Amino acid sequence: MAPKTKKSGKKKSTKSASAAAAGKDVVVAEKEDEAEKKDMTHAYAEDLKTDIYTDVNANPKALVHSAEWRKIMNGDPVEINPSVGHGLKIMTVDEWISRWKANERFPDCLSCGSTNTKEHHFSQTWCRGKKKFESETICCECHMWSWRSYADPDFLTPEEYDKLKWEKMVAEHARQLGDARLEDGEATSAQPREVAAA
Numbered sequence: 001m002a003p004k005t006k007k008s009g010k011k012k013s014t015k016s017a018s019a020a021a022a023g024k025d026v027v028v029a030e031k032e033d034e035a036e037k038k039d040m041t042h043a044y045a046e047d048l049k050t051d052i053y054t055d056v057n058a059n060p061k062a063l064v065h066s067a068e069w070r071k072i073m074n075g076d077p078v079e080i081n082p083s084v085g086h087g088l089k090i091m092t093v094d095e096w097i098s099r100w101k102a103n104e105r106f107p108d109c110l111s112c113g114s115t116n117t118k119e120h121h122f123s124q125t126w127c128r129g130k131k132k133f134e135s136e137t138i139c140c141e142c143h144m145w146s147w148r149s150y151a152d153p154d155f156l157t158p159e160e161y162d163k164l165k166w167e168k169m170v171a172e173h174a175r176q177l178g179d180a181r182l183e184d185g186e187a188t189s190a191q192p193r194e195v196a197a198a
Contacts, residue, residue, distance in 0.1 A: 042105040044124045044133045048150060055147040056110045062121035062136050062147075072096055093143055102137075109139035110146040117146065130155040 045052075060066050068078045077088035081099055100118035107115045117137040124133040132151040139146065156164070 044126075044131055045105050045150075049152050050150070052148050052150045054110055057145045057147065060120065060136060060138075060145050062134070065120050068096070093138075094140065097138060097140070100138075103135055106135055106137065106146075106148055108146075109137070109142065109144065111144035112139060112142045114139050114141040116140040125155075125157070127155065127157060128161070 055061065060069055071078045072091060072093060075090060077090045078096065080087055080089050083099075097118045097120070100120055102117055103119040103122070107117055109115075109117050117139050119135060119137045121134065121136040123135075124131065126132075130152040132149075132155050134147075134149045136145055136147045138144070
């Protein structure tokens with residue numbers, strides 16, 4: 001006769017591993033759908049804590065394209081966009097900026113108010129929930145450059161966070177060393193009195 005086996009009080013799962021994985025996939029897909037529905041294109045310019053710094057210039061403030069701008073203003077040839085051809089060409093401002101796109105979030109020129117602008121420089125940085133951005137556009141009507149920049153008041157780069165952390169650690173270590181030296185100084189000044197009293 002075969003020995004009797006004890007049944008453990010645990011029930012076997014009736015759900016297969018593939019069904020569990022499929023359920024997880026559905027949850028992940030739903031979260032991805034929610035993320036896709038939220039348009040993050042202009043999130044950099046939402047929920048701002050201070051004012052945006054603005055400036056209007058006759059020349060670009062950002063270094064990118066500044067050499068080409070000088071050449072165009074002097075009537076010198078500039079490099080042709082590699083996607084169109086190669087070599088150098090004397091261009092008009094409109095021809096030079098024809099492939100640039102407009103900034104939908106900040107379409108207006110700060111000089112004349114026209115919405116016929118093209119963006120040549122955009123940069124954004126996010127760090128630990130804080131943000132910073134720069135944008136510069138050229139007006140196709142008056143050819144003036146509109147600069148906009150913003151940084152959260154408490155925005156720090158990773159390098160600045162590390163610097164603060166290390167400075168705090170060094171200050172704490174220096175304080176601990178100072179306390180230890182003070183205790184050592186008190187202990188050594190107390191020893192001769194005890195010897196003299198003995």
